[in-house]
Amino acid sequence: MATWYTLVDLLPFEWAEPGRMLFMKNALLAILIVTPLFGLLSTMIVNNRMAFFSDALGHGAFTGIVIGALAGLVEPLWASLLFSTCFAVVVSLVKYKSRMSNDTVIGAFSSISVALGIFLATFGGRGFAKMNRYLIGDLLSITPDEILVIGLVLLAVLVLWVFLLNRLVALSIDSSLAGSRGVGVLGTDMLFTAVIAVVVTLSMSWVGLLVINAMLVLPASIARNVTTNLRAYTGVSLAVAAFAGILGLIVSYEAGSVAGATIVLILGILFLLTFLRPMRD
Amino acid sequence: MTSRIDAPLVPGLSCPREGGGLCCTKIHGLGVTLGRRTILENIDLHIHCGQFTAIIGPNGAGKSTLLKAILGEIRHTGTLEFTKADGKQARSPRTGYVPQTPRFDRGFPISVLDLFVSLSTRYPVWFPVHRSLVRRVEAALDRVSVKHLLHQKIGGLSGGEIQRVLLALALEPVPELLLLDEPDSGIDILGLETFYAVVNEIRRTYDLSVVMVSHDFPLLERFADRIILLDGTVRKVGTPHSVFGSEEYRRTFHVVEPMGGDA
Numbered sequence: 291m292a293t294w295y296t297l298v299d300l301l302p303f304e305w306a307e308p309g310r311m312l313f314m315k316n317a318l319l320a321i322l323i324v325t326p327l328f329g330l331l332s333t334m335i336v337n338n339r340m341a342f343f344s345d346a347l348g349h350g351a352f353t354g355i356v357i358g359a360l361a362g363l364v365e366p367l368w369a370s371l372l373f374s375t376c377f378a379v380v381v382s383l384v385k386y387k388s389r390m391s392n393d394t395v396i397g398a399f400s401s402i403s404v405a406l407g408i409f410l411a412t413f414g415g416r417g418f419a420k421m422n423r424y425l426i427g428d429l430l431s432i433t434p435d436e437i438l439v440i441g442l443v444l445l446a447v448l449v450l451w452v453f454l455l456n457r458l459v460a461l462s463i464d465s466s467l468a469g470s471r472g473v474g475v476l477g478t479d480m481l482f483t484a485v486i487a488v489v490v491t492l493s494m495s496w497v498g499l500l501v502i503n504a505m506l507v508l509p510a511s512i513a514r515n516v517t518t519n520l521r522a523y524t525g526v527s528l529a530v531a532a533f534a535g536i537l538g539l540i541v542s543y544e545a546g547s548v549a550g551a552t553i554v555l556i557l558g559i560l561f562l563l564t565f566l567r568p569m570r571d
Numbered sequence: 572m573t574s575r576i577d578a579p580l581v582p583g584l585s586c587p588r589e590g591g592g593l594c595c596t597k598i599h600g601l602g603v604t605l606g607r608r609t610i611l612e613n614i615d616l617h618i619h620c621g622q623f624t625a626i627i628g629p630n631g632a633g634k635s636t637l638l639k640a641i642l643g644e645i646r647h648t649g650t651l652e653f654t655k656a657d658g659k660q661a662r663s664p665r666t667g668y669v670p671q672t673p674r675f676d677r678g679f680p681i682s683v684l685d686l687f688v689s690l691s692t693r694y695p696v697w698f699p700v701h702r703s704l705v706r707r708v709e710a711a712l713d714r715v716s717v718k719h720l721l722h723q724k725i726g727g728l729s730g731g732e733i734q735r736v737l738l739a740l741a742l743e744p745v746p747e748l749l750l751l752d753e754p755d756s757g758i759d760i761l762g763l764e765t766f767y768a769v770v771n772e773i774r775r776t777y778d779l780s781v782v783m784v785s786h787d788f789p790l791l792e793r794f795a796d797r798i799i800l801l802d803g804t805v806r807k808v809g810t811p812h813s814v815f816g817s818e819e820y821r822r823t824f825h826v827v828e829p830m831g832g833d834a
Contacts, residue, residue, distance in 0.1 A: 337676065337679050339676065451695070451697070452695045453695075455689070455695055455696055455697055456688070456689040456690070456692070456693065456694075456695065456696055459681065459685070459686075459689035459690070459696060460689055460690050462675060462676070462679065463673055463675045463681075463686065463690075464670045464673035464675065466639060466642070466644055466668065466670050466752075467668060467670045467673065467690070467737070468690075469642065469643075469644045470642050470644075470666060470667070470668035470741075470750075471690050471691070513680070514678055514679065514680050517680040518680050518682060518723075518724040519680060519681065519682040519684070519685055519722070519724070520680065520681050520682070520685040520689075520696050520697060521685075521696075521697055521698075521699065521700075522680065523680040523681075524697045
């Protein structure tokens with residue numbers, strides 16, 4: 291961390307002066323790790339039309355966090371991860387097996403989950419206020435230990451991506467075609483879903499439930515407006531996520547606003563710009 | 572040429588050669604039940620190498636289901652057995668599959684090259700693609716004369732171009748059995764004839780079995796060696812002429828006049 295602080299001290303910002311506002315420096319490093327992670331997952335979430343599904347995963351993760359907090363005795367994080375992963379796997383199984391429309395299945399599970407979360411959080415007359423930080427997110431509260439965890443997750447996802455991406459691309463074209471090329475359709479789907487669940491659960495308290503899905507949907511939506519092949523698509527999605535992350539953090543400091551929402555607003559503006567661009571010509 | 576479809580099956584015996592190559596795929600007693608609904612039953616078929624077999628039938632006849640059962644995607648009863656050209660038995664043929672015009676998202680920024688790399692290699696498609704791999708993909712596209720589409724975004728191609736790219740993909744590696752599920756559904760008339768001609772040439776060049784689900788009877792009459800009339804089970808098998816002139820064909824499609832005359 292000391293090396294990182296020395297590096298940031300070189301930046302021309304008020305908060306970057308040596309020895310001041312370590313939380314901003316932590317947040318900046320966290321952003322540099324978290325945003326590429328979202329940018330990468332985003333490409334395949336958008337392609338496989340999972341925008342609504344990833345939103346539901348966020349709700350599952352929220353319930354997971356409440357359960358984690360209640361479990362208390364054991365490490366809360368593990369309880370949360372366990373619940374959100376199970377939730378993700380169950381929803382994708384039901385989605386796969388059921389003949390009901392996917393939106394309906396996802397919508398039902400999402401609502402049930404968030405209701406359970408609120409019920410458990412307020413059970414016995416407890417106030418909900420302490421859960422607010424999970425709804426809005428507090429990036430500035432991130433600690434060096436947490437940054438390390440999220441860094442390890444980024445590494446793991448990068449390694450997984452080497453094996454998983456081709457399969458996800460195949461699935462997004464046609465699942466029978468993917469099957470005929472030896473892709474395990476259900477297995478690939480599950481694994482990807484579980485990865486999203488883990489990342490969402492881990493980053494919930496910094497980004498916030500209300501805006502986390504935007505981080506999973508917008509970077510790739512922006513990238514697909516301006517690219518024609520997968521390498522450019524992935525690259526632009528990563529770059530856009532990181533750019534909006536850094537700019538959002540700086541703006542939020544100046545404006546005194548919450549970082550997560552500010553980042554999403556910047557992504558939103560970029561999306562509108564790229565979305566309107568093709569209409570011009 | 573009447574098919575050997577009705578001939579009794581002798582397990583272990585190599586395929587009877589008739590018009591086709593030495594290798595063949597034997598389907599015996601295949602049936603598919605989804606929930607309580609029986610989609611297919613008692614399907615017995617021999618599919619020979621070098622033969623162009625077409626499956627026709629009304630909507631809901633189980634045509635796509637049969638292809639997916641052969642692919643192993645749908646659970647089925649009965650057996651599927653493959654005899655190689657040298658007479659050796661294999662559990663299943665190397666199969667290439669061309670889906671109906673896929674309803675993928677046209678905004679997906681993926682080039683033809685990306686599609687090939689992600690579906691036919693283990694090379695992670697988000698890394699820069701090596702020159703030699705690009706050449707391999709070019710060669711594969713050249714088989715169906717669409718080399719020029721290499722760097723195009725798939726969402727911008729016409730229906731006929733997409734099907735030809737998917738055909739090129741199904742031929743890499745060259746399969747022993749090529750299954751096409753209504754590949755003509757998204758192609759305009761001009762592209763259609765080219766597509767059939769390409770499929771026709773390919774099965775001669777590589778001596779592979781082609782099984783195509785199609786509704787384009789005039790083109791089938793010109794190109795197919797054999798027609799299977801399917802409606803829950805095999806209703807009729809034979810040359811295009813014999814099937815289109817049959818009583819079973821007229822009954823299945825409610826045709827008043829025999830089709831042979833005006834096609």
